[in-house]
Amino acid sequence: MAEHAGVAVSAVSLVLNGKPGVSERRRAAIRRSIEELGYVHVHRPQTALRAVAIGLVMEALSPEAAKDGFMAEVVSGVEQGLRDHDMHMLLQLCRAGDDPLRDLEEVTGRRVDGVILANGGDVDDEVVRRVTASGLPVVLLENYVEESARTHAVTADNFTAGHLATTHLLELGHRRIGMLLGSTRYVSLRDRRYGYQAALLDAGIQPDSDLMPAQEHGEQIKGYRQTEHLLRLPEPPTAIYAVSDKSAFGAYQAIADARLRIPEDISIVGTDDVRQSQLMSPPLTTFHVPTFDLGRAAAATMSSLIERSESDRVIPARTSLLGSLVVRGSTRRL
Incomplete structure (x- = not known):
């Protein structure tokens, strides 16, 4: 039939x-x-019916990374979105060197019907290529592979996040704005840096590498040492844009330890709008990322791929979900 x-x-x-x-x-x-x-x-x-099973593959999070709830919201959105389309989610945590398709098959005893690959990190380009080569429907979530336009992707508008957050600080009169960079293993964090740099260039300000200290590998308190570096500069920044709220929280601690105040001495903007951001003192100005909707959108894309016939031609697309800047008490006009 x-x-x-x-x-x-x-x-x-x-x-x-x-x-x-x-x-x-x-x-x-x-x-x-x-x-x-x-x-x-x-x-x-x-x-008695054969359920449509979709593997959600993401890297195993450290306990610290799991605390902010960002990925938990994304996973919840995927699960609800798949459920809405009468499909079932199978969560598979991936570490470096793992074969997620083999692992999913060993757990379920059969081949899954599609795979959602989330967030980069240990789910690297090689994992993406291997899973894509299987011929299964594949959707990348909060990730994409630049050299390949053949795979569907759903992401937040991370470039706009960096651009809008930096523009907010520029509009408040700040001209020396530091950035707390994230790991280069995540394209979402890289795109936020591009947005920050573009906003500076739009304002006629040349990005300064001294104001963009790299994140140290294995750092327990994200953003803390980077903020220390910025505060030790001969001319410290008057504002900081953090690639994530988690890094912004580390900046809060470093600024307090330096006996400085937010926003009186330095303004801060984060990214993600995780639950803790509004509980900080002062509450953190941040870019809201629609995490739950990201998961649901990835599930809807997967549903459309599962539904299509072999003769249908579906042009791969990258879908970016819009966010918004949430202005709270951590920024002020100079």
């Missing part, structure tokens, strides 16, 4: 069992095929 209707087998299953996740055009094609073939569907209990 799937071949007769020109759709995927999973789409036929969804229609026969009265489930969402199939476009009206394909639903009509399946119904026409049912009539033309004289097909009689015998309903079976849901437990």
Whole structure:
């Protein structure tokens, strides 16, 4: 029947069992095929049906990285989004050198129907290439591979995050603005740096490498040592843009230890708008990233790939979800 209707087998299953996740055009094609073939569907209990299983592969987070809840919100969005399309999520944590497809198959005893690869890090370009080469539907989440335009991706608008946060500080009169960089293993953090640099250039300010100290590998308190570096400069910055709220929290501690005040002595803007940001003293000005919606959008993209027939041509696209600047008490006008 799937071949007769020109759709995927999973789409036929969804229609026969009265489930969402199939476009009206394909639903009509399946119904026409049912009539033309004289097909009689015998309903079976849901437990007897083969569930559509989607692997969500992400790197194993350190306890510190897991505290802010950013990825927990993303995962929750993926799970809810897949559930809305009558699909099931299988979470697989990936470390360097792992084969996530093999690991998923060993756990489930069968091949998954699609894979969402999240957030970079240990889910590096090699993992992306290996999973993409399997022929399964693949969606990258808060990540993309620059040299390949063949894989669907859903990301936050991270360039705009860096650009808008820096522009906010420029509009307050700051001209010497430091940035707390993140790991180069994550394209989202790199794009935020590009946004910061572009905003400075738009204002006629040449980015200064002294104002962009690199994050030290294995640093327990993100942003702390970078902020110490900035405060020791002969001409310290009057404001700091942090690549993440977690780094901004480290900056708060370093500034307090230096007996300086926020925002009286130095202004700070973060990125992500995690729950703790509004509980800081003063509350942190930050760029809100729609984490739950990121997960749901990735699930919706996966649903469209699962639903399509082999003859459909789906042009890969990178979808960026818009965020917004949340102005609180950590910034002031000079």
